[in-house]
Amino acid sequence: MSQNTNPARGMRDFLPAQVRRREYVISIIKEVYESYGFEPLETPAVENLETLTGKYGEEGNQLIYKILKRGEKLNPNASEKDLSDLALRYDLTVPLARVVAQHKNDLPKFFKRYQIQPVWRADRPARGRYREFYQCDVDAIGSSSMIVEAELCAAVSEILVRLGFNDFVIRINHREILYAMLDAVEIVEEKQIDALVALDKLDKIGGEGVLKEFESREINEGAANKLLGLFEKLKNSDNSHILESLSEFIGNYKTGTQATSQISQILKLAGLKSLKIDASLARGLSYYTGAIFEVNVPDLSGSIASGGRYDGLIGMFGKEQIPACGFSLGLERILVVMEERGMFPKELETNSADVLMTIWNEESIGESLKLAGELRQENLRVLVYPEADKLGKQFKYASQINVLFVCVLGENELAENKVTLKNMQTGDQETINRDEAAVSVKTYKKYLQSKS
């Protein structure tokens, strides 16, 4: 009886080659984050349901994986609150806010943390979108300074550059600029969120599309035209011109002018040419309060990273209000693009073991195991072929799994206390003294390293 062996929808198994790639990307992310002084944090996969609800907006709430209560028989007529009290975490930012609110006294005044863990969303799977996926978050808690934003952008940019990306754009905008713009064209508060959702789609559906959206959301047309006129003017102009036009458009709406000056500070402090103001960038998550970011590459419709300032979130846990700002890199999306573009270094593929130890016959098994142990003592990765197969099969297996060397310990070798080493990349083969084998392998490894 054969059962369905697919993993659950939107979830994946990772075979060794994929795990290697994932770990390669993660290792670079960690290295860069640590070089900026961020410290690691981990939190549970499961949170109390009330911790998560109300933080992500209407859409987000529906995508939370809720966990049924355990124990007694469930009464299916019970209210949702009686059925479920726990949920899988939806992102890493809200759990961080909870941790900060909870452990405030144990944490330094400025808490800089990174966190690389899976999160779960009951979303519909698509390219680069899964129901279980890794986020790589960095956040800086406790400061309202724009130095925080600038450093976060610099770190993210450095990671992407080191991974080999050269065509990404970090789009930046500000929640207060958005609201000020909407105020300037007299869109009433109740319609502002709707208007933002429509504007956010500008680069996808174009000006006419946005007009239609406004129409269907019953937002006054004049306002839409004014905004579209502004965006038309901003198109293709550089950051400083965009800032000028925005300030002009907003007038002296107070928090708006503060926001434009914050943006200009971030630009100046970060000094990145990949940083570009996009006045139509809105972002869905409801907890953002200040600067917002999104990182895009041309060959993926979604974003590969995003972030922003959320000064109100930690206060939602009922304690002190603490300013915070962070970034989240989407590991899966970065991997999708890197895979399609073939951006992984070649060494990742030839990495299973340094040496395959063959088995000559039943009598020599002990000697092969002993030699394998000796080589491992020399810090080599040694794989012992598990059966006394014909040598041909053992070699074939070796080339399948991409080991560097095959070691043959046969009758002749044992009689003379020698070993035969074959380099599987060059095809060279030598029969040498047993105690020289490790050195020979290591010399070739060093040569490979020096070449790359």
Place this chain on the structure above:
RNA sequence: GCGGCUAUAGUUCAGUUGGUUAGAACGCCUGAUUGUGGUUCAGGAGGUCGUGGGUUCGAGCCCCACUAGCCGCCCCA
């Protein structure tokens, strides 16, 4: 959650208006090669055609439902 497309060997795909025993390439296994892989040659295994139902003398092909995947929308990392 909505709309469209797809599902045939391990993989990528052919498969005629519905007609005998469903094919190819690559991969896999065996041998040529009883001390040597990646090349070559010879042979072999592998399919209840995604699942369940229906139409028909007859279904891989037509119809319905379900499941999974891809694309677009919504949203998002």
